[in-house]
Amino acid sequence: EAQVTQNPRYLITVTGKKLTVTCSQNMNHEYMSWYRQDPGLGLRQIYYSMNVEVTDKGDVPEGYKVSRKEKRNFPLILESPSPNQTSLYFCASSFWGRGSGANVLTFGAGSRLTVL
């Protein structure tokens, strides 16, 4: 089944304790991205990657890191989490171009992160 898998789905942590949210897709998509969703703000892009070893900042990159060493994986790293990073996080992937399925993001199930 074509899908984007992210883990953990739920996490409660404390300020300053480094954590990683993993994201993996099995569709051979070049493009991957991380979003955070907060009430009243919609989804805001954190980082995105056009392909292996190519990453770039989105709208709200502060406090986050990413890497793209393999095409299928795009982990989100919070080096020193703070309470304002409490949010619902989504990983998504796609291929750009024309044709069926192009430009459509496939989302993971979401990761609810709470930083105390």
Place this chain on the structure above:
Amino acid sequence: AQTVTQSQPEMSVQEAETVTLSCTYDTSENNYYLFWYKQPPSRQMILVIRQEAYKQQNATENRFSVNFQKAAKSFSLKISDSQLGDTAMYFCAFRPGTASKLTFGTGTRLQVTL
């Protein structure tokens, strides 16, 4: 920078009725893509419908259709014969043809009632 505006934070519709969700966007691009995503209580993001700006014909997917007004930069979603399962948050999204970023609106929460 592109912006996407959904001016209706919440809407309600009775089962079997028709409802229209509004979305406007701001861009200087001529080639772009527009999307409506649905987020039910399960939180999963599900594509409802998409529209390519170069296509004049409005996209339709079963009970879902759009009214794409390129000059007015408007992209509304019409849901016909509303069903209880349509209860969800709906997000409008925009992607320029030459860029990789997808910009979302703030969402419209739709409640379908009996």
